[in-house]
Amino acid sequence: MTVIESSVELNLPIEKVYAFLADLNNHQQLMPEHIYNWSSTTDEASFTIQNMAKLAIKVSERIENKELIAIPTEKPPFDVELKWTVTDNGNGGTIAKHIISADLNMMMKMLAAKPLQSLADHQTERLAEVLK
Template sequence: MTVIESTAEINLPVAKVYAFLADLNNHKQLMPENIYNWSSTEDEASFTIQNMAKLAIRISSRIENQELTALPTEKPPFDVELKWTVADNGAGGTIAKHILSADLNMMMKMLAAGPLQKLADYQTNRLAEVLNNTQG
């Protein structure tokens, strides 16, 4: 398993960050420009990654104010799990971590690990931007 992680600190309480992440409709705001054909509900999302694949995901588990996990609903090019965890940073804010676990063979790992890391980093940075700008 290839595990890709990215972390962001958000100046909002855990419950607010979790509530935002728990609704997949909000995740469109976290996607880079190479994601299109976005369609979502609270529990499911489907989209196309330019020059790569179409992906449909569904929230498979929720642990309120701690973590949420999404899995593909259609057979993806490789097995992948998308997880967000949220934890109190000790100062009233939240540490949000995005964890992508992908079952990549060596060839796929060489091709996909970089873009997946970039995607995870982009999403955590956008999460911080979007949520830190909505407070107050």
């Protein structure tokens, strides 16, 4: 299993960050330009990744003010889990971590690891911009 992580520290309480992340409608604001055909509800989202694949995800688990896990609803090119965790930074702020776990063979890892890391980094950077 390939695990890709990106985190960001926000000067906001956990409850506010979690409330934003818990609604998949908000995740469109975190996506890079090469994600299009976005459609979402609070619990599900579907979109197309340019030159790659169409992906549909749904929230599989929510632990209030701790974590949110989304998994594909249709068979993707490889098994993947998208997780967001939020933890207190000790100063009233929040550390938000985006963790992408993907079951990649060696060939897929060579092709997909860098774009997945870029996606995770972009999403955490955008989270910090959107939730100023």
